[in-house]
Amino acid sequence: MSILETDLLLKDTFSITEKLTQNLMNDYVEAHNWLESIGINVSPSRFNHYRKNIEKSVHPKSVEEAFRYLWMSAELHDICEVHKYLSQVSSQALIQKLRLAVKGPLRLDDESVNAGANKGRNYTFELYCASRLARAGLSVRLDSISDIEFSLGDTRCHVECKRVYDEKRLYDLVIEAINQIDKRCITDSSDRGIVALSVSRMVHKAIGMSANGVYADLYEMQSVMRELVGKWGIMFKKIFSNKSDKTVGILLHYKMPFIDRGTGATAFLNRFGLTSFDSGPDNLVFARRVSGLLGNSVE
Numbered sequence: 001m002s003i004l005e006t007d008l009l010l011k012d013t014f015s016i017t018e019k020l021t022q023n024l025m026n027d028y029v030e031a032h033n034w035l036e037s038i039g040i041n042v043s044p045s046r047f048n049h050y051r052k053n054i055e056k057s058v059h060p061k062s063v064e065e066a067f068r069y070l071w072m073s074a075e076l077h078d079i080c081e082v083h084k085y086l087s088q089v090s091s092q093a094l095i096q097k098l099r100l101a102v103k104g105p106l107r108l109d110d111e112s113v114n115a116g117a118n119k120g121r122n123y124t125f126e127l128y129c130a131s132r133l134a135r136a137g138l139s140v141r142l143d144s145i146s147d148i149e150f151s152l153g154d155t156r157c158h159v160e161c162k163r164v165y166d167e168k169r170l171y172d173l174v175i176e177a178i179n180q181i182d183k184r185c186i187t188d189s190s191d192r193g194i195v196a197l198s199v200s201r202m203v204h205k206a207i208g209m210s211a212n213g214v215y216a217d218l219y220e221m222q223s224v225m226r227e228l229v230g231k232w233g234i235m236f237k238k239i240f241s242n243k244s245d246k247t248v249g250i251l252l253h254y255k256m257p258f259i260d261r262g263t264g265a266t267a268f269l270n271r272f273g274l275t276s277f278d279s280g281p282d283n284l285v286f287a288r289r290v291s292g293l294l295g296n297s298v299e
Contacts, residue, residue, distance in 0.1 A: 130142060
């Protein structure tokens with residue numbers, strides 16, 4: 001299901017994905033087989049541990065345990081989407097990033113401020129973002145100097161991906177990505193860039209600190225998050241628009257898993273939304289085109 005709306009002059013996309021556990025497991029089996037076929041040893045990976053834990057989680061012993069299983073399901077969904085939309089991409093860079101993506105601590109809680117320990121999920125986000133752009137009909141490249149590259153019309157776009165572990169680092173991460181984009185665009189003045197920013201880790205921390213249950217009305221939560229993200233978009237526009245004439249905006253992502261109060265299914269409030277910067281009319285036109293493709297690709 002999807003709701004398309006105009007937010008900051010751009011079409012924004014909010015979708016709810018409901019996955020019965022068996023459907024998710026079936027998707028994962030296909031992803032697992034694909035990874036093995038390209039030489040990735042999945043058996044010791046965190047994703048295979050997720051599968052085993054989820055299959056045993058019929059009756060979680062506590063809210064905290066149920067909360068962990070929900071996030072395992074959400075992360076398992078990431079690799080399933082990567083398989084679905086990137087499995088036809090022929091790239092050694094894809095294989096190398098997948099080798100790193102399957103590593104890392106099992107629990108999201110076990111990530112540390114040490115960026116090196118978080119590489120697995122960082123690369124997963126890069127690939128998940130690439131899969132979302134591919135789903136929108138863009139031909140993504142993963143073997144370029146940027147994290148992700150695609151072309152739209154005559155414009156080559158560099159996407160730099162950042163996961164926010166600590167909200168205190170958000171500003172620095174966006175500036176780091178903008179500086180990377182400026183460097184990527186030096187050789188061709190027509191190149192542009194997008195900062196892809198995942199705040200799922202922040203959402204996980206916020207919910208984990210206050211959660212007293214794992215059931216929710218997703219449409220109600222969707223409305224709350226829509227308003228919140230709108231405020232974030234205005235803030236990003238104000239703070240970062242004057243930092244670069246090559247960066248067209250921020251592609252904000254978050255995933256929020258719950259148990260649907262109505263159906264009992266594992267459900268994700270899952271969002272990629274592009275907020276444009278005030279960095280010139282041509283940039284705005286380009287951002288609108290990308291945002292429109294993202295919005296129209298949601299079923």
